[in-house]
Amino acid sequence: xxxxHDSILATIGLGFRRTSAATGxxxxxxxxxxxxxxxVTSRMEKISYSNDSIATIPAAALSVSSQRLAATGxxxxxxxxxxxxxxxxYYSTMNKVxxxxxxxxxxxxxxxxxxxxxLAATGxxxxxxxxxxNPGPFSTMDKVxxxxxxxxxxPNAALSAARAYLTATGNLTR
Numbered sequence: 724x725x726x727x728h729d730s731i732l733a734t735i736g737l738g739f740r741r742t743s744a745a746t747g748x749x750x751x752x753x754x755x756x757x758x759x760x761x762x763v764t765s766r767m768e769k770i771s772y773s774n775d776s777i778a779t780i781p782a783a784a785l786s787v788s789s790q791r792l793a794a795t796g797x798x799x800x801x802x803x804x805x806x807x808x809x810x811x812x813y814y815s816t817m818n819k820v821x822x823x824x825x826x827x828x829x830x831x832x833x834x835x836x837x838x839x840x841x842l843a844a845t846g847x848x849x850x851x852x853x854x855x856x857n858p859g860p861f862s863t864m865d866k867v868x869x870x871x872x873x874x875x876x877x878p879n880a881a882l883s884a885a886r887a888y889l890t891a892t893g894n895l896t897r
Contacts, residue, residue: 740764744794744844746801746820753780753820755803755827756789763788763809767820767827785818786829791840791888795851799823802867804835804853805842813838813858819872833867833874843891852880857887 743757752770756763767783770776785803792806792814801820807813817833820826835842839856846852846867854864862882867874 740766742790744792744803744806746794746796746803746844748796748798748801748822751822753783753794753801753822755783755785755794755818755820756792756806758790758809763790763807765789769825780825783820783825783827785816785827787814787816789814789816791857793842793844793853793891795844795846795853796820797846797848797869800869802830802833802844802846802851802869803827804833804844804865804867805839805856807840813840815839817867817874830872832872835865835874836876837861837863839863839887841887841889843889845891845893847893847895852877852891852893854880854882854891855886855889860885860887862886 740757740759743754745754755767765785765788767780769780789806794803803818815835815838817830818827819830842856844853851867862885864877864880866877
């Protein structure tokens with residue numbers, strides 16, 4: 724029997740990661756969680772735009788190993804929410820990555836209203852919105868207010884239909 728492509732990559736140190744989430748600011752991008760060649764991970768990687776380099780940031784690891792999560796943020800911090808552990812457990816956890824210190828912490832006041840994976844996130848300079856997700860699917864929309872690190876459910880912003888495994892985008896004001 725031949726080894727799998729994934730096991731060969733892992734053996735030579737060139738593993739990959741899928742189903743992670745990413746956010747960033749004008750100087751760097753942060754990729755958190757996901758499924759690597761072996762399991763679900765809490766790893767956080769930072770890509771510096773100025774020199775196209777990427778590094779694992781141990782102090783910025785997520786508080787739980789999670790995949791199929793969503794992320795958004797502003798110029799000072801990124802928020803990673805939801806996801807699953809690949810064994811049937813879904814998360815409502817919210818993690819905040821502070822860019823200036825490259826550290827991550829769970830944010831108890833911003834825990835999602837429903838534990839779910841396959842959700843999408845978008846935001847502006849003051850708030851992030853986490854919507855949809857699985858199992859369900861859900862139409863739920865949660866708002867994370869950055870200045871207070873708190874979450875509220877926004878019924879009038881619920882998706883028009885329940886959806887999972889969706890994507891999102893936004894601009895500076897909406």
